[in-house]
Amino acid sequence: MFEKILIANRGEIACRVIRTAKKLGITTVAVYSDADAHAQHVKLADEAIYIGQSPATQSYLQVDRIIQAALDTGSQAIHPGYGFLSENDQFALACQQHHICFIGPSVDAILAMGLKATSKALMEKAGVPLTPGYHGTNQDADFLKQQADAIGYPVLIKASAGGGGKGMSLVERAEDFLQALASCKREAKSSFGNDDVLIERYVTQPRHIEVQVFGDTHGNYVHLFERDCSVQRRHQKVLEEAPAPQMPPDKLDAMRQAAIDAARAVAYVGAGTVEFIVEQNGTAYFMEMNTRLQVEHPVTEMITGEDLVEWQLRVADGEPLPKLQHELKIHGHALEARIYAEQPEKGFLPAIGKIDYLHYPTQNQHVRVDSGIVEGDEITTYYDPMIAKLIVWGKNREAALIQMQHALSQFHVDGLGNNIAFLQRIVGCDSFKQAKLDTNLIQREHDFLFRHESIQPELIIATAFIEFLTQLDNNHAHQKPLWQAQPLWRLNIAFQQKIKLNYLNQPIYIQFASAEQGFYAEYKGQSYQISGQRLDAHSASVNINGHQQTFAFNQSQQGITLFHGGQSHTFEYIRVDYTQSDQQTEQGHLKAPMPGVITQVLVAANQSVKKDDILMTLEAMKMEYSIRAPQDGMIIDAYFQVGDQVKAGDELVEFQSAEEELA
Structure with missing residues (x-):
């Protein structure tokens, strides 16, 4: 076995590899950038x-720098993780040339499967079923449109070198094809350095199912069953599970065998992971092969009891597969939820900033958290905004769903937007609970997933009460019942205090007055009997009208956030000069929704535009955003050029509406 390995990655996957390496007694070397100087993977590595x-x-x-780091530290092997250089044939070749073991497939296998068009031709020869489409090398825009017209809409344009939902576009009308093609090629060039695309028929109500495969240098091949990754937003996975539910056994067997055939062909x-687009009847079409470990590999580990990183290390060191096919069994059901710093209600825009408070659910044999983030870390524009992966196991799917609901309710993040409440709703929606899965589930359940829920008065009162407790002498409060604490004592008069908070731009005022056993809270003309105490810095026990609950919360300079049932409710402190403006368009100025780089400027001063015309495009967090005209009008000025870096809130374009022109 290797004595020392270098991990050419960051974040949770680097921490994940380090964990297994330590278990096997292998010394680890991390690499890091300026932004990651104090990151967890740097601290965990030797x-x-x-x-x-x-x-x-x-x-x-x-x-070159990573190879040199491996040589300088005497590392015998490099684990690429996923993303970055994990599927880069030139990186694998450089490892080979410097006699460093690349913990992954051969250069030839990466080349064969790295380009979607090439891999599909190879799979067709191997007898693996393919989705109808054009997978050739002719990249002329008019020719590609002819192919799309012949296939029939809707079609998918996909970056040939792509992955992770990048460089992919659904086109439903012929007249939209060329614009979508141009955008897809730009994103592909930016993300992968290759703007070649392929065109495929879009399968309606498709499921996205992938099979985990492993091969060794002794000619052995196995599959470790499959994962359903159908729940996606922007073609990127949100929830994964194993095994795939509600699949006909014969169709599953055929798909698993096709995955083995694909691995054997190269x-x-x-x-490796062989990915399939699957019809609702279970018919599967080869989509692509990812020549690396997948983000969602933990669900496979949970149902098989195998450590896939350990398998990678052993196979790379020349050992045979730890188990053969007949030795692998499925035990129970597992789910993985990706916790992102993002704002689902704003089109899943990444949330940038510092994590003020972070509390993970208790981990045990049923609950696992993979992360490279701790409280106080910052989510930057440089890397993926994933905070953690939450993985749960149950004896069956129903038990796993219950575990996930509970674990999500115990996962608390404050300081920036996140998708925890959104995930809680997905797990609780009928389509997901009944395993009615396809890649359009989020759109189909939109009204349920994005519904506005009014907060219960009891939660408002509980939050105000916790803030009230904070303003008292906690030392006294812990020594005796709160209502007997010295700071509340008044001669012949009842103690009173008003708490002022702001919730969703609405001021909230709650009056607390001491009572014989606790307090009375007055809110909107109603009186509530309330008592309780802070248990620690982030939890409090509160009894309202005889109903006692324990609440989790976080307090910051900006306000107080209450966590309840998987939801978080943030109350801001009311300040004298409190103002708010959270609009992209204000008095004719179009602002950057987040930090990024300008990739297109399509307008100039004194140019007339129509409503929804694209004025600029902004690339941030590996995605392209369009800045559109809010209505008919004229461009007064455009303040940035292609390649400029902008900050959130920077004015991009000064715009004058048609009505203003006529006034």
Whole structure:
């Protein structure tokens, strides 16, 4: 077995690899950028080497620097994790040339499966079923449109070198094809350095199911069953589970065998994932093969009891597969939820900033958290905004769903937007509970998932009461019943205090007055009997009219956040000069919704535009955002050029509406 390995990655996957390496007694070397100087993977590794500035192109994608770091530290092997250089044939080749073991497949296998068009031709030859489409090399825009017209709409445009939902666009009308193609090619070029695309028929109500495969240098191949990854937003996975529910056994067997055939066709070595688009009747079409470990591999580990990173290390070291097919069994059901710093209600815009408070659910044999983030860390524009992966196991799918609901309710994040409440709703919606799965589930359940829920008065009162407790002498409060604490004592008069908070731009005023056993709270003309105490810095016991509950919360300089039932409710402190403006368009100025880089400027001063015309495009967090005209009008000025870096809130364009022109 290797004595020392370098991990050419960051975040949770680097921490994940380090964990297994330590178990096997292997010394680990981390690499890091400026932004990651104090990251968890740097702290967990035995050694760490600085490789460049924060942008990935200047650090984690620098092949020469990573190879040199491995040579300088005497690392015998490099684990690429996923993303970055994990499927880069030139990186694997560089490892080979410097006699460093690449913990992954051969260069030839990466090349064969790295381009979607090439891999589909290879799979067709191997007898693996394909989705109808054009997978050729002709990239002329008019020719590609002819192919799309012949296939019939809707079609998917997909980056040939793509993955992770990047460089992919659904086109439903012929007249939208060329614009979508141009956008897809730009994103593909930016993300993968290759703007070649392929065109495929869009399967309506498709399921996205993938099979975990493993091969070794001794000619052995196994599958470790499948994962359903159908729940997606922007073609990126949100919830995954294993095994795939509600699938006909014969269709599952055929798909698993097709995955083995795909791996065998390229003499695959190591961990790989064969992905399929699956019709509702279970018919599967080969989509692509990811020549690396997947983000969602923990659900496979939970149902098989196998450590897939350990398998990777052993196979890379020349050992045979730890188990053969007949030795692998499914035990129970597992789910994984990706916890992102993002704002689902704003089109899943990534949320940038510092995590003020972070509390993970208690981990045990049923609940696991994979993360490289701790409280106080910042989510930046440089890397993916995933905070953690929450993985749960149950003896069956129903038990796993209950575990996930409970674990999500115990997962608390404050300081920036996150998708925990959104995930809670997905797990609780009828389509997901009944395993009516397809990649349009989020759109289909939109009204349920994005519904506005009014907060219960009791939660408002509980939050105000916790804030009230904070303003008292906690030392006295813990020594005796709160209502007998010295700071509340008044001679012949009842103690009173008003708490002022702001919730969703609405001021809230609650009056507390001491009573014989606790307090009375007056809110909107109603009186509530209330008592309780803070249990620690982030929890309090509150009894309202005889109903006692324990609440989790976080207090910051901005306000107080209450966590309840998987939801978080943030109350801001009311300040004398309190104002708010959360609009992209204000007095004719179009502002950047988040930090990023300008990729297109399509207008100039004194140019007339129509409502919804694209004025600029902004790339941030590996995604492209369009800045559109809010209505008919004229551009007064455009303040940035292609390649400029902008901050959230920067004025991009000064716009004058048609009505203002006529006034």
